[in-house]
Amino acid sequence: MKFDKIICPIDFSNISNYAFKYTIDLVKGQDTQIILIHVIEHLYYHDHFLILSLTPNEIEDKFTKLAKNKLHELTKSVSKEFPFKFVIREGHPETEIVNAAKKDNVDLIVLGSHGRTGITHVVLGSVAERVAQKAPCPVLIVKKQSL
Secondary structure, X not given: OOOOEEEEEOOOOHHHHHHHHHHHHHHOOXXXXXXXXEEEOXXXXXXXXXXXXXXXXXXXXXXHHHHHXXXXXXXXXHOOOOOEEXXXXXXXXXXXXXXXXXXXXXXXXXXXXXXXXXHHHXXXXXXXXXXXXXXXXXXXXXXOOOO
């Protein structure tokens, strides 16, 4: 199966890093553009940050710069093999991932599942589940690797 474009959401957790490696293995030898998206969730309760010397926008700018650096570091070892595109958005992860997939007309979304269970799953749900429900393309959910 040939993929022209794949989105791989990255939150820098172990499972998202594993999903990134899974994506690399999946498309080795293909001329596939890999779009790495990192979503910075909105900072709420901005008034709590008044005690800081930074505004909420400055804090989000710092998060963006940090995310860019981490994405470059993540891809450093394979950057010559694949044409990467970095996307950093602010908002709700599932919404931003689905919107990016639509905008870039991707063939596949590969993302990690944090494997929430019990009441946490009932209350918070799963970003992976919501992406799979709303995505305009197939979604591959990578679970934690077995030890």
